[in-house]
Amino acid sequence: MTSADANVSVEITALRKTFNGKAAVDGVDLSVRQGETLVLLGPSGCGKTTTMRSIVGLEDPDEGRITIDGRVVFDSSKRLHIPANERGIGMVFQSYAIWPHMTVRQNVQFSLKIQKLAKRESDERVDRTLELLGLTELGPRPASLLSGGQMQRVALARSLAMRPSVLVLDEPLSNLDARLRERLRIELKELHESLKTTSIYVTHDQGEALALADRIGVMHDGKIVQLTDPVTLYRRPATQFVADFLGATNFLPGVLATGKDGTGCGVRWGTDDGQSAATVQTTCPMRGAVGDKVTLSIRPEAIGIAAAGGEPAADNTVEGVVAVASFMGDHTQYVVESSAGQRIQVKRTGNDDLLERGTKVRLTLPPAAVRVFDIEGQAWY
Numbered sequence: 001m002t003s004a005d006a007n008v009s010v011e012i013t014a015l016r017k018t019f020n021g022k023a024a025v026d027g028v029d030l031s032v033r034q035g036e037t038l039v040l041l042g043p044s045g046c047g048k049t050t051t052m053r054s055i056v057g058l059e060d061p062d063e064g065r066i067t068i069d070g071r072v073v074f075d076s077s078k079r080l081h082i083p084a085n086e087r088g089i090g091m092v093f094q095s096y097a098i099w100p101h102m103t104v105r106q107n108v109q110f111s112l113k114i115q116k117l118a119k120r121e122s123d124e125r126v127d128r129t130l131e132l133l134g135l136t137e138l139g140p141r142p143a144s145l146l147s148g149g150q151m152q153r154v155a156l157a158r159s160l161a162m163r164p165s166v167l168v169l170d171e172p173l174s175n176l177d178a179r180l181r182e183r184l185r186i187e188l189k190e191l192h193e194s195l196k197t198t199s200i201y202v203t204h205d206q207g208e209a210l211a212l213a214d215r216i217g218v219m220h221d222g223k224i225v226q227l228t229d230p231v232t233l234y235r236r237p238a239t240q241f242v243a244d245f246l247g248a249t250n251f252l253p254g255v256l257a258t259g260k261d262g263t264g265c266g267v268r269w270g271t272d273d274g275q276s277a278a279t280v281q282t283t284c285p286m287r288g289a290v291g292d293k294v295t296l297s298i299r300p301e302a303i304g305i306a307a308a309g310g311e312p313a314a315d316n317t318v319e320g321v322v323a324v325a326s327f328m329g330d331h332t333q334y335v336v337e338s339s340a341g342q343r344i345q346v347k348r349t350g351n352d353d354l355l356e357r358g359t360k361v362r363l364t365l366p367p368a369a370v371r372v373f374d375i376e377g378q379a380w381y
């Protein structure tokens with residue numbers, strides 16, 4: 001019963017879990033590599049927690065198979081379900097779940113009692129873990145007297161002290177305020193770099209996912225719709241849902257105008273019937289027929305903006321008027337009303353002069369930054 005691939009830590013095959021006849025997890029296949037942080041990201045109700053609870057052993061899935069380091073811990077066809085406490089998984093949840101009547105040190109030590117370690121080894125491990133998480137000074141303090149951030153650090157210390165083969169974290173930072181969340185996010189990242197514990201991290205916070213993940217699996221309606229590294233996910237979303245969920249983007253309706261596979265395709269955009277003046281050349285391969293309805297997507301920071309000087313119309317440019325200009329310190333956020341009537345978001349960083357509301361502008365859409373989605377919302381690569 002061992003996995004063929006030693007680089008795989010957690011292997012999930014055809015996982016399915018229904019509640020009252022409705023699938024919460026609907027055929028998930030997932031391989032988590034040794035030492036990586038894999039983030040499950042998605043909107044509320046998409047099935048992240050149910051997937052995570054199935055891995056940990058707190059949920060009894062209807063179908064599928066789960067292995068951890070080559071050991072089968074769940075197999076519906078064999079009615080095999082190894083209990084949670086025998087799966088060797090450390091868990092950190094949104095609610096801190098630490099014992100308030102114990103000190104910080106006792107909290108961490110208590111988790112090791114289950115492992116029946118010799119006292120000296122247990123003491124050493126506790127010391128090392130407290131040090132790793134910057135909790136040494138707080139060791140004697142009753143856990144009830146800690147701040148939220150400190151409590152979450154204790155919860156993490158408690159799991160890490162057990163040296164789990166896999167660490168599962170479910171929205172561990174979501175009860176903390178924004179500043180603390182950012183600080184702990186950096187600490188988590190550093191901790192992972194030094195320990196390389198295989199981690200599965202569940203969140204609906206895209207910033208957290210991008211910052212922490214080696215790979216992100218985006219979930220939608222119980223399925224993983226894209227699984228890749230953060231940069232690819234952001235730059236090459238596979239579906240319109242992913243493009244929309246991860247970061248801001250402009251969606252513009254258009255009609256396929258030209259194109260041969262291998263050279264990219266051109267889209268008349270602006271209105272559903274393609275009657276506007278602008279043609280956008282893209283590097284996306286041709287996957288449809290001229291006249292098909294498509295949706296263009298371009299990120300606000302990819303669009304160039306400059307005051308219009310009466311230049312002749314050219315491909316990949318759009319004329320418009322600044323409707324909103326918001327200076328945000330490190331960037332400026334514009335909303336431009338295009339000549340075809342769309343409102344297009346543009347984000348500029350750097351020291352460009354601010355373009356005031358009412359300024360006539362020309363937007364530039366670089367071909368490689370434009371993605372094309374068909375009416376099913378699938379991207380063309």
Ligand SMILES: Nc1ncnc2c1ncn2[C@@H]1O[C@H](COP(=O)(O)OP(=O)(O)OP(=O)(O)O)[C@@H](O)[C@H]1O
Binds near residue numbers: 023043047050
């Ligand atoms: N114990 C349960 N009984 C009935 N329905 C459930 C149960 N647990 C989850 N569900 C349903 O299954 C679906 C997936 O829930 P799940 O908690 O896995 O989603 P999630 O992506 O983790 O959401 P959130 O971010 O809000 O926690 C939801 O529709 C939810 O209402």
